[in-house]
Amino acid sequence: MRQHGERWFGRTDGSVQGWVLVVILLTIVGGAFWLWIGSSWRDGTARSPTVREDSLPPGEEISVWFASPQEDALVSEQRRIPPGAMPIDRAKAALQALSAGPQGEAVRTLPAEAKVRELFIDGQGTAYVDFTEALSRNHPGGSWSEMLTIRSIMQTLAANVPQIKHVQILIEGREADTLAGHIDIRRPFATTWAGDQ
């Protein structure tokens, strides 16, 4: 005869085992769902192109500017970031997506290895964007490509954070002469600079 009053975890009752199984299953399913949602938010881009727009998690849309397939203009792609992001977080997320590269036919303008180390916006609307050395070291070079890189950074920042009026590019915390030997980046550019487009 089975005695009552035993410690509950020592019981071998079939109904208890069933409840434990249900809890474990719910934990696994819930955890997987949380991870899926979390990954979508983290990079702002992780949704598969096959996912319908109305099934996307809610959030703010940002535009990321790449080079057109003929590299004769800038074209935008849309990404989503968590709602309520501060301007500096929007700027960082936008540049992170720019570095990650396009998902369509557009052409990347930043090396995939280039990361934003820090970003600061001063009271006059100048954004100081500090990139890792990969922006310069892994750049393919050429005046035209450098122009596309600089303009895509400025356009991406201006489109998503209107308070940014000028952009100063830094490499590893310092002002650089050029990205790859051509365009003078020692001073900030106005985001309205149309280059030669």
Added chain:
Amino acid sequence: MRDGVTSQVASRLRRWCGGWRLTALVWLAFGAVPAWLAAQPSVLGLPGERVPIVVLDPGHGGDDVGVRGPSGLLEKDITLQIATEAARLIEELLGLRAVLTRTDDSTVSLEARAARGNQTGGDLFISIHIGGSFTPTRREFQTYYFEDPRGWPSPKRTETRGRVRPVRGGAGQVGVDLQPQVVLWEEAQVEFLDASQTLARLLYSNLRAQFAEEGRGVFGLPLLGLRWIRMPAVLVEFGSLSDPTFAAQLHDEAYVQRAALGIAQAVNDFQALQR
């Protein structure tokens, strides 16, 4: 009596000219003075006889390889080939003097290139480059002149006119009509913006004729390598070395020859406009 005086003068002259004095006279007569006059022709007041100097700047070099093509072709090697051939054509066909900012595979900074160009007292500066891209996209040639959307550090300097010397890497300091003001190194190109744009358009049209194809265009960009140049200055970028089709063309000497000929013809056209 007369013979005595003559012999005395001759004797004194022989004594005076002996030794180091004779050597110095010969050196002055046949070495230093002609060399100095050649270097400073404007001192003679004969500007018409001065041979114009074209400075050709082969982009990159040494540790700075520039764009690396898919087959290992390097921008620095192609730019040197084109510049060397263009220099030969400019001297042989046009009778002008060509000076290269580098003649071998050495590392030369942008600042040093500008200084060399300015110090030669050059009349034209042409920087030669090959483009690059993140993709193998085809890209047509382009020519550039200096244009900075951010303006100049001191706007009033744009009103500066007259032949004056840059602070660093300046042109010859003797013989030019020096003004009391100086040109800042950062603003050396200010005086030549219009002429540079004209040269860029001439270079573009001549390359278009040589390659029998449309280029991408003539553009103004804040190119650091042109900012410090104290003469009409342009940069040409031939195609994209990341494009395998274009890279294959560069193995053909005909491409280099056409590029060099286009540059030489543009120099000739520009000279004709200046007359």
